[in-house]
Ligand SMILES: Nc1ncnc2c1ncn2[C@@H]1O[C@H](COP(=O)(O)OP(=O)(O)OP(=O)(O)O)[C@@H](O)[C@H]1O
């Protein structure tokens with residue numbers, strides 16, 4: 125029954141996204157523009173004589189970082205933004221009164237965004253490859269495995285931010301954290317080895333760092349599980365801690381919601 | 391009374407919002423039962439606690455104390471089972487995806503309500519036809535009028551053919567004809583024919599008299615009285631209402647009337663240059679009180695042109711009476 129509902133949620137939210145055509149198109153256009161930006165940044169670096177980063181071109185490095193940062197955005201923003209919109213629109217109450225488990229009703233509407241995010245990542249990599257990114261050694265199967273494992277830990281950030289929106293009814297600190305901290309410290313745009321060691325501590329506290337490093341290992345240097353298992357293990361560890369905690373916070377948020385009745389207040 | 395098992399049972403229910411200075415005791419020790427096929431009205435002034443009770447019964451809100459069952463399921467312990475068998479309509483007509491069509495909106499809610507995929511089309515056609523929205527099937531919801539959205543709201547609540555309906559002011563943004571049409575549907579089709587159990591909240595009292603089978607009147611979170619509209623009318627203290635037409639020094643007569651102990655209220659019906667009409671309510675139906683009223687007219691050189699009894703045992707009066715805080 126719940127998989128039937130999940131499918132309905134995905135279809136429905138695809139229709140909603142499609143109904144806002146301009147937004148829909150700009151998301152894909154924006155992605156292509158950022159590929160171009162990466163391309164020219166790479167050109168700039170080549171002119172100044174430094175081309176290689178972590179055993180590949182800077183373009184490939186940026187492309188992977190940029191694509192993955194879409195997941196960062198999703199995990200920090202998608203769930204809470206979606207939920208907030210449902211609350212503002214007044215559609216959350218009719219959904220909560222259906223025979224759907226409350227957690228599914230609150231988080232389910234974000235399912236399409238997650239799928240679209242994956243789609244955008246794949247398209248971005250393909251467009252990059254066409255423009256000249258070097259994936260000659262890429263180990264795609266491992267890359268997929270890494271994406272899967274990192275998605276679960278990112279999911280917990282999303283759940284956390286959704287719970288935060290339910291309880292506090294406004295933008296959440298997760299969002300701020302990801303936008304200002306994670307981008308800089310997890311190595312989206314430059315290798316974290318450039319950071320002084322004492323700042324690198326922050327990097328190692330972020331699951332994104334490991335996900336990104338493993339992803340680049342697989343896509344740029346063709347590394348497999350045999351080389352990347354430490355990163356995968358750390359990612360799994362993050363998930364093992366963060367996912368239960370986020371679900372616990374979500375349960376608390378639902379209880380708070382039903383205690384106060386503050387469903388559509390803003 | 392009714393020998394059947396109740397479909398809805400509410401037992402010593404309390405709901406307190408907030409704490410400290412912000413604390414609101416919205417529902418206090420409310421108990422009632424609703425039986426199969428009943429059209430049960432919840433009335434009371436703004437803030438009486440009607441919506442709070444309905445939100446607890448529809449599992450959107452947790453009670454502070456007390457218990458409630460819908461269809462035999464505990465609303466706190468078994469919310470999913472409760473939700474599978476109920477439909478809720480509120481006055482919030484925003485609650486749709488405006489850019490999607492009527493059908494697309496209903497398709498989504500049908501799936502979320504466990505309507506099997508093969509039945510979805512049939513159910514949507516049925517509810518649209520029931521509420522006269524068939525022509526709007528492919529219209530984006532944002533292009534519907536308020537009244538049409540409100541009908542769509544009703545249609546949505548019936549998609550999964552629930553046995554129990556909670557209607558919280560469902561006719562609020564409808565014009566008079568549409569409201570009549572929808573009330574007719576609720577009573578004749580949903581209650582009488584399909585035998586659904588319905589809890590109905592409304593402010594349209596004068597039109598509710600011949601509508602609900604049984605009503606409960608709430609004020610300040612407490613039940614003040616309940617029964618059939620006729621039973622409640624019989625329970626009112628006797629009073630007398632006179633429609634009089636008088637001439638003379640009208641302002642002074644009226645102010646003198648106000649000073650009389652037996653006069654409950656004076657309302658001007660129409661003012662003319664020569665004669666004016668008033669409704670005078672007397673606290674009890676005694677000839678002595680009526681005589682006092684007449685004496686005042688004479689004392690101010692006035693004349694009683696016509697008079698007649700205009701007693702009014704409407705639900706409006708019943709609600710007004712039982713909502714007063716000084717009525718035990
Ligand atoms: N979420 C909430 N948080 C705090 N107080 C609330 C909340 N919802 C309702 N109240 C308060 O509880 C009391 C009862 O409200 P409720 O909405 O149940 O009344 P009602 O009978 O439905 O009134 P109306 O006819 O205006 O719809 C009111 O004093 C209201 O201010």
Ligand SMILES: [Mg+2]
Nearest residue numbers: 440441442558
């Ligand atoms: Mg209300």
